[in-house]
Amino acid sequence: MLKYFAALFFLIGLTDHNHLSAQNKEKPNVLFICVDDLRTELGAYGKHYVKSPNMDALAKSGALFTNHYVQVPTCGASRHAILTGMRPSKPIHIANNAIVEEISGQPEKSIPETFIHRFKQDGYHTVGIGKISHSADGLVYGYEEQPTEKRELPYSWSELLFDPGKWETGWNAFFAYANGENRQSLKKQVKPYEAGETDDQGYPDGLTTNLAISKLKELKKNGEPFFMGVGFFKPHLPFNAPKKYWDLYDEAKIPLSSNPEIPENINLKSLHTSGEFNQYALGEEKAGLNKQVSDAYARKLRHGYLASISYIDAQIGKLYQELKDLELDQNTIIVIWGDHGWHLGDQRVWGKHTLFENALKSTLIINSPYSQHKAKKVRAIVESIDIYPTLLDMCDIKQTKSTDGESFEKHIKYNIPDTEEVAYSYFRNGISMRTKNYRLTKYFRKDQPVIELYDHHAGNAKEDKNIAEVNPEVVNELMPLLEKGDTGIFTITK
Template identity: 90%
Template sequence: MLKKFAVLLLLISLGNSSQLSAQTKEKPNVLFICVDDLRTELGAYGKHYVKSPNIDALAKSGALFTNHYVQVPTCGASRHAILTGMRPSKPIHISNNAIVEEISDQPEKSVPETFIHRFKQDGYHTVGIGKISHSADGLVYGYEEQPSTKRELPYSWSEMFFDPGKWKTGWNAFFAYENGENRQSLRKQVKPYEAGETNDQGYPDGLTTNLAISKLKELKKNGEPFFMAVGFFKPHLPFNAPKKYWDLYDEDKIPLSSNPDIPKNISLKSLHASGEFNQYALGEEKAGLDTQVSDAYARKLRHGYLASISYIDAQIGKLYQELKNLDLDKNTIIVIWGDHGWHLGDQRVWGKHTLFENALKSTLIINSTLPQHKAKKVRAIVESVDIYPSLLDMCGIDQIKPTDGESFEKHIKYNIPDTEEVAYSYFKNGISMRTKNYRLTKYFRDDQPVIELYDHHKGNAKEDKNIAKENSGIVKELMPLLEKGDTGIFTVTE
């Protein structure tokens, strides 16, 4: 009898061990949240005047990357880099048409078109909602055209959704105003901001949240591992958000840029005249390199940007609450990624599209149940191209395509910087390199100077003076490292 009992205990033990092993090997889900034009303007990054409690909470309990840099400071090209894990190597790669030209018309191959496709190949159910690639709804068509049925990423998604609401198309929704009109329909006779007397669903990002919540419930029932990407529009121009988010701020107390002037010792070709911003023709003032907007208007614009962030923060809070309601938070990796930064009057620019810190540094937060991701500030310099191999690493998926990026899991786990920590970015006929202490930029143009060096010792990120001329030794020392990032994309001068 004792012998039989011992055998029974052994079988139970083996069964429990097998069950535990199966649980251990359970694939984690991924909720990948893309936020358009989100620089590190969050409470989690020390900007305590920003009302972003939900994102801040995820950052506090997860891994907050304090030095994440994008490859290209424009939407479509930045997304092409992160999706493929590759730095730009030809001119189309710094264009918003990069994905359409390089991916959309290709036949399916064993080599995945994106890291999302690789998740799908590995058995994940992949769902796209909102702006993940460059297109507002994942379909290929022009701003003022009717939507096509052609997917921008033809093989990455098991399912793809978007609710354009009263705006009827994805691109109309992207430039939406509360009354159902949009920048195109109003022929740009619009302001660059709006405080709408409406609820969260009165703008498209609220509809995207509702779709995502509905889909999470379905995915819970299905029980298979999923990769869900949710793309939010704000705080991209126009800075439109429900009035209740504007009301979170006292406009008179919103800080102005600490660096509003053109940097010393540069060519104006390194900046731009805020053309995208000035398309909003009813704005009270025009921005430009020849003059600054007034302090009052700068505060109004920054107010709109902050209100838009708070609006998106609320949407992310709703998604996380639904994960908890469905008991999915215990096995879901949450990624919050800003596709690039934005100049809020810094260096006299309103917009992205430069090789300065303000345009290249963006939000990156990873929150998961993995112990190494808990309450970490990751100070290592990482690039968007690193996200591809890192997510595969976290989920135990084999990487079958080489990438320019490298997994940053070691940085999260040990928080020990490499000796050669560097991030490369490309735009305006130039290559910029960020190291721990410096930003070095080389332009392939006739206008002098073509070399810019900025000192980032002690966290000084103003980039208000090019010090290359008086620090030729530092430039000489850093140049071989910058040249490692020269992919041959710029071979001729302007």
């Protein structure tokens, strides 16, 4: 009798195992690619001077989002928002250490810490490689400190991997130069760009690609559904890339900003003096609001930004080719997400950290193996916080945590916009709201003006003139909608 029950339990267990295996095979994998500081500067977005064939191809056969906006125009806070699906609701949520302060060191709960944790709870093998949260390698430590074993996301990853190469730590690799030095080791006595006489592995992003390819092969053998996050550093400063990617461009033909002047009718506190950029002490010129950099230097910097994009595009091409070689492309959703935009001399700013379109609008491409998601240009306004519920929807995973974001899978399937499309962003003691035709920004400060309105009819995205004062009826009409996004994060300051 005992033998009978043992055999019966074995058969039941085998049946359950087979059932789970069948379920797992039906679950799509996810390859989530984070690209630091990537604004909509791709061929797919009509910037035909940019050499980005791999991302362009994925956009063409997938869904390209032409109006995707981040919640916060700085790396750590933007990633906190997308990972949690929540808008900023207190000051720490707009700081780079938002994840460390709000997630790291917390006990595990049934409510997931991030959407990646939710995938893990649902049986996915989750692998993080590179910068997915704020830290360059997912560990908690300072720029000039030695890595600790403490994870920024304690429960999201089944595996957390990184190859720092000759730079030895993640943060050194993040600010890497081809000779093995970095911004910290050289005491910021560096240029903000470099055309390295090296191959793709001569910079850290090439090592990240190799590590991801190796891991994909393992995941293929394991047969489990997986979520792989791959975080690339470029085109974040410094604009360092192998010389062969610089050679793709004729610097003299690289276009300058179409909007290089300070917008009319604003207070300069809405902008900044490009402090992050100016840290690179050997740059030929300093940027500032008092004057533009020369056209020649602006082209040099733009050249570096474009070369860095082309370098990352090549890495993404290698990952996609490996997916195809392993036949994983037939069941893998690919997401390419820029964590925010970047001013390339626009409004006299070099950097992010503003509530203008250039800093808030970023790349979003979702390439799904399912026919209903293919070959779509999605013009609906979407926010980074919407990605959390959307990916759960696409993978048929139950959402166990309420989010501020809403799934936009219907936009991919049917490309039907909502009646009320809006994206909210937060920074510089202000809230900015993007609708189809306007950007309305309210600053919580005493310096006037505190209200800015920019006209985006007919795709005019320059934001070169604040028209709030001469259009009070539009401001009054839009203000109740902006106030819906006021989470109480800001108060009036000097």
